[in-house]
Amino acid sequence: MQAMMQSPTATSLFTTYASLTGSIMLIRTMVDQLIPRPLRAYLLSIITYLFRNFLPIKTKKLTLVIEPQVGLVRNEIYEAAEVYLGNIIGPNIDKLKVGKIAKQKNFSLTIEKDQKVEDKFKLVDLTWEVVSQNVDSQKNGKEKIVFHLSFDKNFKDLVMNEYLPHVLSVAKVTDESNKAVKLYTKSLTSREHGGHGPGGWGCVILDHPATFDTMAMDYDLKKSIIQDLDKFLRRREFYRRVGKAWKRGYLLYGPPGTGKSSLIAAIANYLKFDVYDIELTSLHSDSELRRMLLSTSNRSIIVIEDIDCSANLQKRAPYTKFPRSGKEEDHYKPPQLSLSGMLNFADGLWSSCGEERIIIFTTNHKDKIDPALLRPGRMDMHIHMSYCSYESFRILASRYLGEFDNCRLLEEIEGLIENLQVTPAEVAEAMMRSEDPDLALQGVVDLLKLKKTEAEATNNQEKASVKDDIGNDGLKLEETSLAHTEKASVSQKNPRDEFGSNVWYFEE
Numbered sequence: 001m002q003a004m005m006q007s008p009t010a011t012s013l014f015t016t017y018a019s020l021t022g023s024i025m026l027i028r029t030m031v032d033q034l035i036p037r038p039l040r041a042y043l044l045s046i047i048t049y050l051f052r053n054f055l056p057i058k059t060k061k062l063t064l065v066i067e068p069q070v071g072l073v074r075n076e077i078y079e080a081a082e083v084y085l086g087n088i089i090g091p092n093i094d095k096l097k098v099g100k101i102a103k104q105k106n107f108s109l110t111i112e113k114d115q116k117v118e119d120k121f122k123l124v125d126l127t128w129e130v131v132s133q134n135v136d137s138q139k140n141g142k143e144k145i146v147f148h149l150s151f152d153k154n155f156k157d158l159v160m161n162e163y164l165p166h167v168l169s170v171a172k173v174t175d176e177s178n179k180a181v182k183l184y185t186k187s188l189t190s191r192e193h194g195g196h197g198p199g200g201w202g203c204v205i206l207d208h209p210a211t212f213d214t215m216a217m218d219y220d221l222k223k224s225i226i227q228d229l230d231k232f233l234r235r236r237e238f239y240r241r242v243g244k245a246w247k248r249g250y251l252l253y254g255p256p257g258t259g260k261s262s263l264i265a266a267i268a269n270y271l272k273f274d275v276y277d278i279e280l281t282s283l284h285s286d287s288e289l290r291r292m293l294l295s296t297s298n299r300s301i302i303v304i305e306d307i308d309c310s311a312n313l314q315k316r317a318p319y320t321k322f323p324r325s326g327k328e329e330d331h332y333k334p335p336q337l338s339l340s341g342m343l344n345f346a347d348g349l350w351s352s353c354g355e356e357r358i359i360i361f362t363t364n365h366k367d368k369i370d371p372a373l374l375r376p377g378r379m380d381m382h383i384h385m386s387y388c389s390y391e392s393f394r395i396l397a398s399r400y401l402g403e404f405d406n407c408r409l410l411e412e413i414e415g416l417i418e419n420l421q422v423t424p425a426e427v428a429e430a431m432m433r434s435e436d437p438d439l440a441l442q443g444v445v446d447l448l449k450l451k452k453t454e455a456e457a458t459n460n461q462e463k464a465s466v467k468d469d470i471g472n473d474g475l476k477l478e479e480t481s482l483a484h485t486e487k488a489s490v491s492q493k494n495p496r497d498e499f500g501s502n503v504w505y506f507e508e
């Protein structure tokens, strides 16, 4: 008994310690080899959870700071977190923003700054916090919202390998089920306009009702655009295989009011891609354009309207080394947007930083665009939005007037419309003047007759000026001038020839 009460010897203590250490190492090796890493993290979380009341385990917290951008590009986890947090709001939240816009199925909930949201994943407790960082608050009051995600340091692997992918996939599903197409622009400030995007983009929901069904345009052209879009979306592997950036450029050209903007909205609604509207006039340098490109998201449409007149693209290098006078300030010429910057934007190294992007340029004057911009790879498909044909008119009429049957007026419209330069916007406006289909159609006839009279007057004026020329230059030029008169009248008869064929494009 006495012997039993004796304290253990140093040798027995050492032996026990050695065998315990050996067993632990053996168990550890077996665990490492037999239990996969994700399962290990999960088991650890279960053990910690079960023994949380018995073991005074001191947990050390780890906080991940999630910022809107990673370097110059958008942070996917940040965007996912915004959506995800709306799904896991608990009772401890005091303040929430709620919103719903026509095309959204569900209410969208946004957590206000300084609020905390608790989450549990495989028994691990996590805390999200919305933190405001004032950036340059004295200058322009801009603030940066970041997320802090805190959890027990032991579960770093579980969070990185499983929780964050879980956040991404939940956000993707939520986004798709409640997707409303957004229109991003730099001229709106972010939060107050219902959304905010990294890179200083403000956004609104694109509530444009245009679809391919509502577009009044040549049926074959419409079909070829839809087929081109579908083909583009399913060719991810093809683009990889041939070593091309997964992007597609479209040029929409034609007179004002022929539906270029409406077609952009129809494409966005068809693909459910967000639209980034880039105003070149607000940019001062190529680097600004690059930054803008990098801050757009994948699966989006980047629009540059009126490319011919929105910027005076400089062909030369943006800086000059030579002072015009001896003054110090003349050594520096502010950087400008250059043609080479634009070419790089459309199809250079920078344009490949992103996937599934569509770049759409619009213009009323295709002939004013530098041929280098028009080439395939930059503008792959050139789409001519033309004046209203009878086919386009029928599409507009069925949408604006519904069912109607007035053969006499339809025949009259068919006879007039083909030879006139009248835009779908003008025809649509004429049809909106009355709810009575007959009166609305009569309005279209009146418009077409007016257009015809105007065209004839212009034609006569041109003929008269040609006659004046003949009078001034004497009889010797008579033959040549008469030939010119004939050509002028031919071009009046075929106004659609002005923009060439309806569509042409390059196959990859």
Ligand SMILES: Nc1ncnc2c1ncn2[C@@H]1O[C@H](COP(=O)(O)OP(=O)(O)OP(=O)(O)O)[C@@H](O)[C@H]1O
Binding pocket: 214, 215, 216, 217, 255, 256, 257, 258, 259, 260, 261, 262, 263, 364, 385, 423, 424, 425, 426, 428
């Ligand atoms: N092809 C079309 N199909 C259906 N609607 C059209 C079409 N063209 C024009 N419209 C109608 O006319 C209006 C103006 O069209 P839109 O702004 O799309 O023309 P645009 O070519 O972009 O003009 P601009 O070059 O002046 O910007 C639209 O609201 C639309 O309702």
